[in-house]
Each structure stands twice: as structure tokens, then as C-alpha cells.
Amino acid sequence: MPFKISPLAPRKIKKISPIGGINVSSVHCGLKKNNKQDLVLIKLDSPGEIIGLFTNSKTPGEPIIWNKKIHKFGKVSVILINSGNANVFNGKSGKSSLLKIVNEISSKLKVPKKYIYIASTGVIGEPLDEKKIIKQIPFLISNLQNDSNSWLKAAKAIKTTDTFPKTHSEIFSEKRNIVINGIAKGSGMIAPNMATMLAFIFTNLDFKKEECIEKFREIVDKTFNSITVDGDTSTSDMILFFSVNDKHNSIKLKNENRKKFFLHLEKLTSKLAEYIVKDGEGASKFLKIKIQGAKNINDAKKIGKSIANSPLFKTAMSGSDSNWGRIIMAVGKSGAKLDPEKLTLKFGKFIILKKGKKLNLTYINLINEYLKQSEIEIIVDLNIGIYEWSTWTCDFTKEYVSINADYRS
């Protein structure tokens, strides 16, 4: 039986700190079964700056196509998110459903269509009944609120096979008045290259897109793009990062807080990425794979991904099996430059191979104990360069198969 709640779930869900000027509401519109909420409206009092990163898939969902089109205008007033249906591969009817929804929101809220973002997650290729969504828009509008609880509800409403809601909040500056919030969903079809999940990150720090986009990409690359659950890449997923922009609530991004801002932004994306892995379908272990001493950054990434996506490695970890040969296999198949005689391999602090030589493992019992833990670190040092990269993943369990063999039924 699949886990009801991931054994890796955090003990406490972190509360979102409300930011003035941005409100949220959720409802059950009928796309999910069992009366679960499946529709979320996020509304900004005045248009905020937005940076979107979207899936690389060549068969993207309608929301991705729409959002990419309006992204050049650079502003956001509304984000509507539904779970239960991804609106992918529904042909003309899928496009028309999306447009009807956008038109309805635009007319009801008096905001330009180019400031309305849509996100959908769920089954692919099922026609989306937009009437279910449109019917609930008035309710969503009249229930917009700005408190922790409403954000928690939103985080729950965007879940699909997720077992716990993913939220995080960073508060900093001397006055403790700068806030970055994020909610996310993940669970299946999680793999590097953006293309991986839904995440909505917002702040009261009034950044400019041009100043931040490079740094934001870099941060996403190090966090969301460095996790993998099953190596699969979704058609629908995106990260939207946006700021509240009104004179009462927003704070100017200045040089003195820029560095701190990015630091906290990375902390937040890193936390959400960690939660997504920890809620990977069927996950029972959180695996951190650190590649060091590579000739270049690409090789370090390639090896990390090769290990993290190897079913043989992932099943060994689920069985707490110190079969490190499978790591060597994955290093070897990655295609990255290496010298087997220089390779060092560690499970946590336990050295297995030192510059290609296997140590006499007198502490094999300790290693086996270590591998039974729920967080495991694997370190591969190629010792031929200075580059390093971390990739996070979870183990591969029978629960993963259960969840995915019966997803639709």
C-alpha cells in the first residue's frame, strides 16, 4: 500500500507569512474526486513583476504555451492553478478551454489578459471541462484572503499524488520586514531541466526582472533543477517568481540587501526542492549525491544525474544495501571524463574507495547502520579537477510501483 504521508515529511509544516497586497483563495470545483480542493486563485492588488521558468518538453500543456506567450509583458495580476487535469494534448478544445477561463477572469476582475497566468497539473489528455472552473470564479474572488491558513489551503489544493503540502517562508533584514514565500507541488515526473513541478514564489521586495533573471536561473539550476525522482520530465510544470508591487507593501531592492535576498531565495528554493524529493512517489529515503573534483561542471552534473536516475542504485538504497558497485556502474555510464585510479567514494563519512583503492572495510557494520538512516549522503570525488555539483533524489520502492500502476483507477 502507498504511504498515506511520506515517512520523510517534515514534522511541522512551515507557515507562510502573509504579505500585504496579495491574496489567495481555494475551492473544490470537481476536477479532483472526494470533494478535495482543486482550484486556487492568487490575486495581486496591483500588477507585480514576474519571472517564469517553464518546462523544456516538446509536448507542453496549454498553460505553458499561454504563459510563455504573455511572459514578455513581464507583469502578473492573477494566477489560477488547478489540479486534477493538466490540459495537455487536448487539441483545439484545450486551447479554447484555456482562453474561456482567461477571458472570464479578465472580465470579472478587470485585469488585462496578458497579466493572467494559468497552471494546471494532473492527468494528460483528458478534456478539461472549463465550466467547472468558470463556475467557481465568483466564489474564489469573493473569498480572497491574506492569511497563513489560506496559503496552506492553496498548497494543499495544488497537490496531485503529493502526500503533504509544501510551503516555506524566509524573513530577513534588520527590521525583519522582507519576506519571501513559496508553495510548491511535486511527487511524480520530477527530473532536472526545469520541467519538473509547480512552484510559486513571491516576495514584497520589489525586484526588477532584468536585475534578477540571471541569478534566479542560477538558483533554480542549483535547487529545483538538481533534483530527480524518476528522471521523467513533465509537460506542465513551471516556477513563477513574482513580487508584490504597491507603495504600501513593497520594499525597494537595494544594493545592501541584494546579496542577502539571493541567499534567502536560494534557501527557500532549496527547502521546497528538498520537500519535493522527500515526497517523491514512494520515497523512503532522501539521497544527497555530491560529485567533487570534476574536470568541469557539466561532468559533475552528468555523473550526479546518472547515479540519481539509476534504478539499480535507487533500489539498492531502498534495501539499505552497500552495493557500491552500482554507483561505480552509474559513474561509468555517465560518459564523463574520469580516471578510475583516482576515484574516491564515500557513504557519509565512511570511505569505501580511496583513489581507486578499496579500503579494508573493518567498519562495514557501521556503514550498514548508516545506510538504514532516512537521509544518506553519497560523495564521489573524481580528483581530477575543481568542479562540484550536488544532486538530490529519493530511493525506488515498491510503493512507487503501486502508486504509478494504479494512478488513474
Next chain:
Amino acid sequence: MPFKISPLAPRKIKKISPIGGINVSSVHCGLKKNNKQDLVLIKLDSPGEIIGLFTNSKTPGEPIIWNKKIHKFGKVSVILINSGNANVFNGKSGKSSLLKIVNEISSKLKVPKKYIYIASTGVIGEPLDEKKIIKQIPFLISNLQNDSNSWLKAAKAIKTTDTFPKTHSEIFSEKRNIVINGIAKGSGMIAPNMATMLAFIFTNLDFKKEECIEKFREIVDKTFNSITVDGDTSTSDMILFFSVNDKHNSIKLKNENRKKFFLHLEKLTSKLAEYIVKDGEGASKFLKIKIQGAKNINDAKKIGKSIANSPLFKTAMSGSDSNWGRIIMAVGKSGAKLDPEKLTLKFGKFIILKKGKKLNLTYINLINEYLKQSEIEIIVDLNIGIYEWSTWTCDFTKEYVSINADYRS
């Protein structure tokens, strides 16, 4: 519990047709538990022509390093195969073990070392106790035989997690005197790019390496290199294709039988590749993925591999779930050129999408029945070119996880 014998195993194991001039023997030397045979000696009466294809892994086993070194001499007299230990990543002791074994065979059988091929399969990074092997060489030599039963024993002795021995024989020509035989093993760490399994193919047709190597590569590419169980690439695997070369037993390869020869060779490699997939760890279904209408052959291969290695697709198939959205996802993430509005998708003869349009599936019950079968064909027609490629794989089951979480224990 893992299956005792794959539900996809053939009802009857095909007998190998003995060829004069080549003999085989097997024994239990102690690398496998439970007194199972784990060591095979193949001996040719006089040196035969040989073509070897070896793993692409950057952390190859000692036998791969050795065989690649002697491959330029182009002849084979002896092949020694052990299961239970892969002799990979054992440092200097691994190299020295291999050399001791080669020296022993060379002196006992009076054959040059450069004609002695070694193959090992099993756990990585466990020191190989070559004494166990060397001790049994006299027994193996004195028991060399040339009958179907001895070859069947050899096919059993090279198994690791395989549940059935893989053998095939093709006999052709007017006189029915040309024979191609093959034995193989597979099961885990099976993925395209050679690097995948052990296969030993031999014939009494006296080919020349230069005449055949191109065609042989092409055939292997279409068969062994187009299967995948888990996307993992082994450090140890190889295909050795060799001919008996003595005046009493071998038949000259002439222009009139060349075409037939390659046809039968492809039939044989195709059959062995099919068996390897059908014995994929935990496999309950044989999945044939045919990509048609691609702009180029590489795109067709990329998409086939992307679908065949997708855990979400493979688990859906294990649950007989017609969730074709996962196929679209895998097509999309492959990176290949495509136009979603031209894409046609079929399960067997059942059309799901026709040029991007989803059909009204009145026959969904028939599709669900079809997906319960043990052999399923998935056809993706991109309708933008003339190239096609077939990739074979198996489903992903809880048994796969069982087998791999407990491999060493």
C-alpha cells in the same frame, strides 16, 4: 516475492545444434552459492575468426580491458566465462587475477594468450579469488564436450539473476548444413549502447572479420542495442561472435549465402535480445515500441529510448493502465523534433491519437483488454519523415524492486 521463472519465458528452450570443432564444459567453482555452476570453458580445435563488441562504460571490468587489448589479433581459441563475480574495480589484484587465469589456460592448453578471451559477470568490487577458477581448469579441459546438453549447461552457468537460460540456433542453406548458435545472459543493467549483456554467438561459416564487422555492428544495433530493462549500462558486458575454422567442419562464406547468413544472424540476435527483455528483472510484460515517420533515425531512437526508460510509462504498463499521457510526456522530453498536431499513437491496432486528435474511444474496453496481454505494441507515428526504429523493453514491477533491493543478501 520475485518470480521463480519469468512469466514471459519461452515454453521450450531451443536446442543448440552442435558444430564440429568447438567444445564446451561447465563446473561449479564456488563463486556462486548453492553449488550452482558458475564457470564455463569454450575451446576451439583451431583458432577461429572473432568479432567482439564491448561495453561503453568508463569503468569497465578487467575482462573488457583484456579482451579489447587482444581483439586486434582477430583470433580465438578459448573463452572462459565466470558468473558470480564481475572482477570490476578490484585495482591491481583484479588485473593480476585475470593474468594468472590466462597464463594457466595458456600453459595447460598450449594456446597463445592473445587467443584467450575472458568474460565475467556478477557483483562489482568484490575481489576475485582466482584460485577457485584455476583449480577447476583441469576438470573443465578433461570434460570438454560437443552436444546440445553441454551448451544448455553453459547457458545456465553464465546466468546471474536470469530466471531461464537463453539459447538459440539457426540452421539454413539447401543442405541445412550452415549453423549459427548463440547463448546469452541478461536480466539487470540492460540498456542500449552495447554495454548490456553477455552473448556468445558462433557459426561454422568461415567469415572474415573485415567482411562482416560493419554488418554485424548494424545487426547488433538493431537488436541487442535496442533493448532496455532499466536504462543502466553494465561495466562488464560484451558480445563475442566467432567462427569455427578447421577444414573438416567449416564452410566458406560465399556471395550466394551471404545475404541469408546475415538474415539468420539477425534472427538469432533478435531472438536472444527478446529473451533478455523477457527475462528482465521482475518483467511481467514484453513491450515493443515502434517509432515511425521520424525526421531522422536518431530522433526515432531517442524517442524509443525515452519511452522505454520512463519509469512512469513502465509502471503504467505493469498496471495495464491506458494512461497514454505518459507516452506523450516521454515523447516530449526526448528532445526529438516533432509536431504535436501530426502525432499518431496506437496501442496495437487501437488508435488513440490520429494526427494530434484524440479519437472518441468507444472501444476503451477492448484497449483495456489488450493491455492485459503479456505482449504489447506501442506505435508512435510522428508523420514528419520516413525513418523508423523499434525498441523493446519490459514493464517495471514490484518484483524488480524486490530483486534489486536484496541482490547481495
